[in-house]
Amino acid sequence: MKDGDALSQDAIDLIENLDDDGMGARTEHFSGAELAGLVRSAASFALARAIESDGNGVVTCADLERALEEVRPALGTQDDVLRVRYPFGISEFSSSVKRIKRDLNRFTAPVLSSSPQLHSLLLVGGGAxxxxxxxAAWAAAEASMSGRADYVRFITALDILTAEGGGGDEARATALVERFSEAREMSHSLIVLDDIDQICAGGSKDGYSTIMVSTLRALLRTPPPDATIAKAGGHSKAMSGRKKTMHVIATTSRPDAACVILNELFEETIVVPLLTEANSVQSLITESIDTAVDVDAMSNMIIDQLKEVGCKTVLRLVERAIFTAGIQRDVTSSEALEVILQDFAGDEAMALRVCTV
Structure with missing residues (x-):
């Protein structure tokens, strides 16, 4: 392609760039087929431009950049996927959050061992x-960006349900095994199992699938193979000389998961508490919301009305209040929040009555 003058000089420069922003580093985890797809994608952009402007069809750096956005490797990390899960960042609005972040950083830290290691942690939300x-997404992204993990996967119940073979227990168990098998071949992998209670859901009395729980138990007790070279993806420069490691972080918003079946599957359990103090809510809003609002009034209002609340719920309620005030010019965001909280409390009470019945 290069010899046939099919590439512009800036495209050649990108390909020959050996730095972190060069083509080599950015396609580190691409398979041969994926690289071929990348080339075809860039060529299609160049061809489309040539047809529109009667050009020469030469592939430019811009074409390669567009192709990199379109073609993603099956292996490697998922930094973009992870960041979507914490769009406001992770505010250190309370001592509990600071402690949990320290715990997660310690959990994903490099393991110095003479044999391959697999470590697991259950992150339990104190409520919705x-x-x-x-x-969990933040911890995985930090491990990826710092070079502690060279393979990261964020797996949801939907990923398992839509895997080949359908949504039966056996098919779901097979899909989970396949996800772990791929990670086990990498040098230093990290898997996030989001809503593990949904991934392992089943028709038994406790709400879990015996097959899924048994499969997960076996997977969490099987360290990666003792091999010095991974099949794909390469080794992280920051971790040369280390044995293979695999870290698994599972999440659930069911507080009872800390006390029943799921808890005993994992080596560690961390509980993420709900907010119960107005100053914590105030810090969260201040650090996460750019729009000017009466933070003190909103924080006190939320705690007075709800008593305890999740940080995600706080941000959702405040965003709705800001939006409402933006379209109803005669009300402030605090006034809008007051009405929203009243409706929210009524909805929660009705849901509780329905569930009780």
Whole structure:
């Protein structure tokens, strides 16, 4: 392609760039087929431009950049996927969050061992919207960006349900095994199992699938193979000389998961508490919301009305209040929040009555 003058000089420069922003580093985890797809994608952009402007069809750096956005490797990390899970960042609005972040950083830290290691952790939300998913995604992204993990996967119940073979227990178990098998071949992998209670859901009395729980138990007790070279993806420069490691972080918003079946599957359990103090809510809003609002009034209002609340719920309620005030010019965001909280409390009470019946 290069010899046939099919590439512009800036495209050649990108390909020959050996730095982190060069083509080599950015396609580190591409398979041969994926690289071929990348080339075809860039060529299609160049061809489309040539047809529109009667050009020469030469592939430019811009074509390669567009192709990199379109073609993603099956292996490697998922930094973009992870960041979507914590769009506001992770605010250190309370001592509990600071502690949990320290715990997660320690959990994903490099393991110095003479044999391959697999470590697991269950992150339990103290209630809906506590932020366990966001914290797990943040921990995985930090491990990826710092070079502690060279393979990261964020797996949801939908990923398992839609795998080949359908949604039966055996098919779901097979899909989970396949995800772990791929990770086990990498040098230093990290898997996030989001909503593990849904991934392992079943028709038994406790709400879990015996097959899924048994499969997960076996997977969490099987370290990666003792091999010095991974099949794909390469080794992280920051971790040369280390044995293979695999870290698994599972999340759930079911507080009872810390006490029943799922808890005993994992080596560690961390509980993400709900917010119960106005100053914590105030810090969260201040650090996460750019729009000017009466933070003190909103924080006190939320705690007075809800008593305890998840950080995700706080941000959702405040965003709705800001939006409402933006379209109803005669009300402030605090006034809008007051009405929203009243409706929210009524909805929660009705849901509780329905569930009780």
């Amino acid at each position: 919207g506590a932020g366990s998913t966001a914290l």
